[in-house]
Amino acid sequence: MIWALAGISALASVPAGLRWLRVAQREHYLPGEVTRSAARWRRATPLNYVVELAGFAAMLAMILHDVRWSFVVPVIAAVWPIGLSVKGATSPLAWTDRLRRLAVVVGVLLAIGLVLGPLLGEPLAVLLPLYLLYALVDLVMWVLRPYERRSGAKWVERAAAKIRSLDLEIIAITGSYGKTTTKNYVAHLLAGSKRVVASPASFNNRMGLARAVNENLTPGAEVFVAEMGTYGRGEIADLCEWIPPKVAAIVAIGPVHLERFGTVEDIVRAKSEILDRAEVGVICVDHPLLAALARERAATMKIVEVSADAGVVVDGRHLLVPPIGVFAANLAVALGICQALGIDPGGLLPRVADLPTPEHRQSVASGAGGFTIVDDTFNSNPDGARSALATLLRVSTGGKTAVITPGMVELGTVQDEENRSFAAEAARKVDHLVIVGRTNRTALTQGSASGKASVTVVESREEAVDWARAHLGPGDAVLYENDLPDHYP
Numbered sequence: 001m002i003w004a005l006a007g008i009s010a011l012a013s014v015p016a017g018l019r020w021l022r023v024a025q026r027e028h029y030l031p032g033e034v035t036r037s038a039a040r041w042r043r044a045t046p047l048n049y050v051v052e053l054a055g056f057a058a059m060l061a062m063i064l065h066d067v068r069w070s071f072v073v074p075v076i077a078a079v080w081p082i083g084l085s086v087k088g089a090t091s092p093l094a095w096t097d098r099l100r101r102l103a104v105v106v107g108v109l110l111a112i113g114l115v116l117g118p119l120l121g122e123p124l125a126v127l128l129p130l131y132l133l134y135a136l137v138d139l140v141m142w143v144l145r146p147y148e149r150r151s152g153a154k155w156v157e158r159a160a161a162k163i164r165s166l167d168l169e170i171i172a173i174t175g176s177y178g179k180t181t182t183k184n185y186v187a188h189l190l191a192g193s194k195r196v197v198a199s200p201a202s203f204n205n206r207m208g209l210a211r212a213v214n215e216n217l218t219p220g221a222e223v224f225v226a227e228m229g230t231y232g233r234g235e236i237a238d239l240c241e242w243i244p245p246k247v248a249a250i251v252a253i254g255p256v257h258l259e260r261f262g263t264v265e266d267i268v269r270a271k272s273e274i275l276d277r278a279e280v281g282v283i284c285v286d287h288p289l290l291a292a293l294a295r296e297r298a299a300t301m302k303i304v305e306v307s308a309d310a311g312v313v314v315d316g317r318h319l320l321v322p323p324i325g326v327f328a329a330n331l332a333v334a335l336g337i338c339q340a341l342g343i344d345p346g347g348l349l350p351r352v353a354d355l356p357t358p359e360h361r362q363s364v365a366s367g368a369g370g371f372t373i374v375d376d377t378f379n380s381n382p383d384g385a386r387s388a389l390a391t392l393l394r395v396s397t398g399g400k401t402a403v404i405t406p407g408m409v410e411l412g413t414v415q416d417e418e419n420r421s422f423a424a425e426a427a428r429k430v431d432h433l434v435i436v437g438r439t440n441r442t443a444l445t446q447g448s449a450s451g452k453a454s455v456t457v458v459e460s461r462e463e464a465v466d467w468a469r470a471h472l473g474p475g476d477a478v479l480y481e482n483d484l485p486d487h488y489p
Contacts, residue, residue, distance in 0.1 A: 175251030258412030399475030407440025427451020
């Protein structure tokens with residue numbers, strides 16, 4: 001009977017493994033994130049609690065009473081969590097070399113349990129790794145992490161050698177949000193006088209930047225603009241070891257990724273590593289913690305302070321009120337970077353008129369149904385959400401207004417509070433609020449309770465788009481605020 005259990009468990013491990021491997025890949029192979037994702041799905045619906053507890057109860061009944069109960073566990077493992085698809089639509093599995101290594105090691109460990117369990121007459125050895133497969137995937141990622149770092153070292157070394165071989169002015173940009181937009185602004189402003197290469201898309205970690213350098217930097221480049229992200233202390237310091245910036249900038253600080261860092265102060269400490277090797281720092285001082293950082297670092301390095309509280313201000317000089325559609329803080333930092341390179345930002349103001357419009361960050365377009373769409377689907381921070389809501393109201397021409405959102409994520413202890421606050425503000429100002437998915441459903445529903453907006457709850461973005469097409473028409477406007485991949489509930 002135990003061999004039969006092992007066979008069924010082996011079959012169940014295929015869909016279960018594909019689910020959690022996909023989550024691991026989507027979460028950048030960070031140990032602990034698969035287990036965190038499992039917790040999200042557990043909280044999302046009582047059904048997932050019940051199903052998971054049923055598996056635990058079946059194992060307990062097996063131990064205390066009858067081994068036949070054990071056959072319930074692989075069935076549950078094959079389908080849990082309810083709602084997390086095996087294949088994925090917005091984030092399908094990509095069989096990279098790294099994923100294959102992870103899959104092989106996880107598979108070997110599962111196979112050991114599947115063989116040893118029957119040999120030892122111990123069904124728990126078969127079932128426990130399968131039941132806790134998400135934790136096993138995290139454990140293997142933690143074990144493989146040093147190897148993965150070593151295996152990527154050759155690409156980093158190649159990129160570092162290329163950087164050393166070129167006469168470059170390197171600009172490094174970080175922040176809780178706004179990095180990509182600022183990078184694109186800088187590249188545009190400097191393109192009139194220098195040959196600029198910017199890291200593409202959101203390639204902002206170790207391997208992404210190594211790839212950007214190896215594939216995009218060529219002789220003749222004069223400026224390299226590197227966007228740098230981090231999930232913890234030491235990562236940006238490591239990047240700056242081999243991409244040493246002449247100018248380093250911090251755009252903004254907020255609770256983005258707060259669940260990983262713990263406190264906003266820790267976020268500032270991690271981001272401030274970008275200043276350690278730079279000649280000049282550019283800091284948007286509108287946040288008090290960044291203002292304090294600017295004062296502290298001014299004692300040891302040149303700091304260019306910028307602000308967007310009252311138009312675009314660079315080192316105390318008011319340059320302009322940004323045009324509609326231009327992000328003031330990002331522009332202020334970009335102009336501050338130009339000043340740090342010795343270029344008068346005032347002379348660059350004519351180039352502001354045709355700054356690139358960042359995709360999916362408050363971009364405005366017309367939908368097929370004749371209504372206006374504000375696309376802010378690449379945003380998941382409170383300041384950006386409020387700004388996007390203001391944009392929706394500004395472009396509205398008097399028709400119906402709607403906000404479609406799954407809420408904001410990775411905000412740690414303030415996530416519920418921030419989603420309630422945003423929903424409350426939106427419900428006061430717009431006609432319709434459409435809540436997508438289960439991740440923040442409770443907080444968004446609570447926040448919207450006292451507003452004027454009608455509230456609709458849908459399970460997926462596709463349903464939300466169908467709602468917009470059915471209920472909105474010419475003269476109406478809708479804001480798509482954030483979009484979660486399908487490994488979120």
